Amino acid sequence: MSAATATHAQEAPLLPTKLRNARALWAVLIIMALLAGCALLFARGSMRLSGDWQTQLSDTLTVQILLEDANAWTAQTSAASTSLTDVFPGADVEVVSQNNARELLRPWLGNAALPDNLPVPALINVTGSNVSATKAKAALDAAEIVANIDDNTRYADQLRGTAKRLVGIGMGVLSLILLAGLCVNIFATRASMTAQKEIIRVLVQVGASDKFIAKLFIGQAFRRGAMGAAIGLGLASGLWLILSIMGDWGGLGWTGFGAGLTDIFWLVGLGILFAVICAGAAGMTATRQLAFERKRL
Amino acid sequence: MSTIPDLVNFERVALRYGRGPEVLTDATLDLPQGSFTFLTGPSGAGKSTLLKLCYLSLIPSRGLIRMFGRDSALLTNPERQAIKRRVGVVLQDFHLIEHLSVYENVALPLRVSGQSRSTYNADVVELLQWVGLGHRMQALPPTLSGGEKQRCAIARAVIAKPDLLIADEPTGNVDPEIGRRLLRLFSEMNRMGATVLIATHDTHLIDELDARVLRIEAGRVFKGKPE
Numbered sequence: 182m183s184a185a186t187a188t189h190a191q192e193a194p195l196l197p198t199k200l201r202n203a204r205a206l207w208a209v210l211i212i213m214a215l216l217a218g219c220a221l222l223f224a225r226g227s228m229r230l231s232g233d234w235q236t237q238l239s240d241t242l243t244v245q246i247l248l249e250d251a252n253a254w255t256a257q258t259s260a261a262s263t264s265l266t267d268v269f270p271g272a273d274v275e276v277v278s279q280n281n282a283r284e285l286l287r288p289w290l291g292n293a294a295l296p297d298n299l300p301v302p303a304l305i306n307v308t309g310s311n312v313s314a315t316k317a318k319a320a321l322d323a324a325e326i327v328a329n330i331d332d333n334t335r336y337a338d339q340l341r342g343t344a345k346r347l348v349g350i351g352m353g354v355l356s357l358i359l360l361a362g363l364c365v366n367i368f369a370t371r372a373s374m375t376a377q378k379e380i381i382r383v384l385v386q387v388g389a390s391d392k393f394i395a396k397l398f399i400g401q402a403f404r405r406g407a408m409g410a411a412i413g414l415g416l417a418s419g420l421w422l423i424l425s426i427m428g429d430w431g432g433l434g435w436t437g438f439g440a441g442l443t444d445i446f447w448l449v450g451l452g453i454l455f456a457v458i459c460a461g462a463a464g465m466t467a468t469r470q471l472a473f474e475r476k477r478l
Numbered sequence: 479m480s481t482i483p484d485l486v487n488f489e490r491v492a493l494r495y496g497r498g499p500e501v502l503t504d505a506t507l508d509l510p511q512g513s514f515t516f517l518t519g520p521s522g523a524g525k526s527t528l529l530k531l532c533y534l535s536l537i538p539s540r541g542l543i544r545m546f547g548r549d550s551a552l553l554t555n556p557e558r559q560a561i562k563r564r565v566g567v568v569l570q571d572f573h574l575i576e577h578l579s580v581y582e583n584v585a586l587p588l589r590v591s592g593q594s595r596s597t598y599n600a601d602v603v604e605l606l607q608w609v610g611l612g613h614r615m616q617a618l619p620p621t622l623s624g625g626e627k628q629r630c631a632i633a634r635a636v637i638a639k640p641d642l643l644i645a646d647e648p649t650g651n652v653d654p655e656i657g658r659r660l661l662r663l664f665s666e667m668n669r670m671g672a673t674v675l676i677a678t679h680d681t682h683l684i685d686e687l688d689a690r691v692l693r694i695e696a697g698r699v700f701k702g703k704p705e
Contacts, residue, residue: 193577195575195586379575383574384586384590385562387563387590388560388563388590389590390555390559391555
């Protein structure tokens, strides 16, 4: 080989790239990344779903007109509809039919025939982006209609709480997986240092600092983590895509291109975090192990 | 009268492995700067142990070792690494990195010290040709013969032009011609200012040069050739 070709050849990595028994470690890293990706996508899906539901609920009011006389149903609902249409011009005001309103009482009153003169409350659903319970109440009061207005606040609060718990579960599982990834990498770095004891000895002999040696293990772990994350998270996004297309996930899956793209960005961030955790664990372990070996000398 | 400073200085140095007996007892020696010294003695006498102490691979059980004028026990980590970079070592079992080519193994001390390949490439190639490994630059150590491994290890030890060159039986696995050539390389390094310490059984090798001789017997160091 001439001097010129030696110059152009690339510097070989100081740590071997193909390690025996590293396949099991690869498998563990890929599975962890896959699980972490699924946990993140689940948490993101829960957040998205909760947002959608809350938006839908905040656009809806249910007006319950309390009738003293069943015969006043038509007059009262007509007056209320007019008032509500006036105050919310763009909104959809829908009067629930008397029969349907009576049906809603069945779960509480049983299957017995209801008397015709029973003053079943009249129901009006108002749907629109600018609906407000306060304005509706004021308009109905002005029309001298006695009514309760349900703006679904309690239901929305319950939904919000449930969604928060789901997101918390997803993030908790994700944190546990990342913690496990940290531990696996600490163990893997120790094993790798033991397997490459001779190389470390030579490096120390030629004057390599602990920092120099630790950097080799950091680089190795970062590459391993990044590759594992790329494969595992790629599988997670593939799985999520299939489930979104095939299954009825009602918004938990990807409902459109925008949702999918945003989640992919989150997965890329997770992949970087995963690789950084692998590298950090390796750096910490290598530095501590080298210091320990020196003290033991 | 000017005195030549000692590069290495041992004062009543002893070493035991674990709770075993002392392998080295009250060893007192000095290696003046620019000197060429042979260390001889029977197998198991403690030659390799003494060399390990010289290149800071072991810490003595007692006694004082000064390296480059510094008490080795008081060296900080960076200082210890800086001293190691000034010492070239050839070990009996070569300690070559098996997945690196001959070229990469020899260039290792320069790479570790942060030099770029373009700055050291010509030196590495020239040295490998000099030690007769010019045609084996891309070979991996497992494919080398014992003599080739030894020459590779020697080339790695001298590539960074160390101030102190330590070799443990450096000509043990090579034919007499290559042995003489390697000895010439050590002499050349010495003429260029390096202090050389060679441990060997080979009395012919010792006779080739007019150099200081230290002998080690039962863990104690004496001056002069064995009787």
